[in-house]
Amino acid sequence: MRILVTNDDGVAAPGLWALVEELNRIAEVVVVVPDREQSGVGTAVSLHQPLRARPVRPLVTDVQTYVVEGTPADSVIIALRMLVKDNVDLLISGINEGSNLGNDVLISGTVGAAFQGYFHGLTSIAISVGSLEATHFDVAAKVGSFLAEQHAAGNLPQRVLLNVNLPDVPLEEITGIELTRLGERTFTDAVRMGQIKEGHDGKRSYYWILHSAPEWKKGEGTDIWALEQKKISITPLHSDLTSHEHSAPLEGVCSSVFQSITSASPA
Numbered sequence: 001m002r003i004l005v006t007n008d009d010g011v012a013a014p015g016l017w018a019l020v021e022e023l024n025r026i027a028e029v030v031v032v033v034p035d036r037e038q039s040g041v042g043t044a045v046s047l048h049q050p051l052r053a054r055p056v057r058p059l060v061t062d063v064q065t066y067v068v069e070g071t072p073a074d075s076v077i078i079a080l081r082m083l084v085k086d087n088v089d090l091l092i093s094g095i096n097e098g099s100n101l102g103n104d105v106l107i108s109g110t111v112g113a114a115f116q117g118y119f120h121g122l123t124s125i126a127i128s129v130g131s132l133e134a135t136h137f138d139v140a141a142k143v144g145s146f147l148a149e150q151h152a153a154g155n156l157p158q159r160v161l162l163n164v165n166l167p168d169v170p171l172e173e174i175t176g177i178e179l180t181r182l183g184e185r186t187f188t189d190a191v192r193m194g195q196i197k198e199g200h201d202g203k204r205s206y207y208w209i210l211h212s213a214p215e216w217k218k219g220e221g222t223d224i225w226a227l228e229q230k231k232i233s234i235t236p237l238h239s240d241l242t243s244h245e246h247s248a249p250l251e252g253v254c255s256s257v258f259q260s261i262t263s264a265s266p267a
């Protein structure tokens with residue numbers, strides 16, 4: 001089995017190397033990661049500049065490692081198209097420092113990289129630990145390698161995307177593992193989320209969108225709930241953002257708009 005490992009925290013992140021060390025025991029690992037931290041860039045792809053990739057010395061012996069001067073999604077694209085080509089059985093992104101829960105999967109670079117693998121038809125797994133100064137990467141690394149073994153044994157569904165989050169606690173304190181759905185921020189938090197600091201750098205004024213601890217709706221069975229219970233959360237994701245519940249009520253609007261277009265007199 002050959003596993004492509006990537007992340008959004010960059011090549012120096014301790015979570016990356018904890019994961020690589022564990023995966024290296026069971027598979028051939030190739031690391032292709034951004035050369036610096038790229039948290040919060042989601043699925044962004046660089047279209048307006050050339051991308052440079054270069055091999056670097058790995059922190060785990062004999063693991064082929066490249067850095068890309070780009071986003072996590074760029075790293076996966078360059079890895080799959082140019083560096084390791086199609087000889088990849090599985091993609092794992094992480095281990096991220098900080099949880100990627102609920103609506104945040106849409107801005108997460110960790111999940112964004114996993115989406116890029118998924119778009120290429122690969123089974124892809126994003127792994128995050130729920131603390132911005134995470135210290136317990138060992139359990140997350142083991143979960144990654146056990147999931148890889150499940151994949152190798154054919155026990156994962158084809159072309160699945162898993163978003164895995166763990167509480168930042170030692171193994172003894174973990175109370176279980178739960179298959180979850182994405183949680184949601186509360187409405188008040190959605191407003192507060194736009195907490196912005198205004199400042200001046202001596203030359204120009206600026207706005208700074210602040211990183212703040214989100215407030216979540218408490219829903220049993222959500223990823224947020226699982227982490228609060230000190231459980232490991234696994235959420236299967238897909239990329240269909242279609243709001244099926246809104247389709248029927250919008251049909252009338254569509255025909256009205258079309259009618260208005262066709263009956264409007266030409267200028």
Ligand code: MN
Binds near residue numbers: 038040096097110
């Ligand atoms: Mn990150």
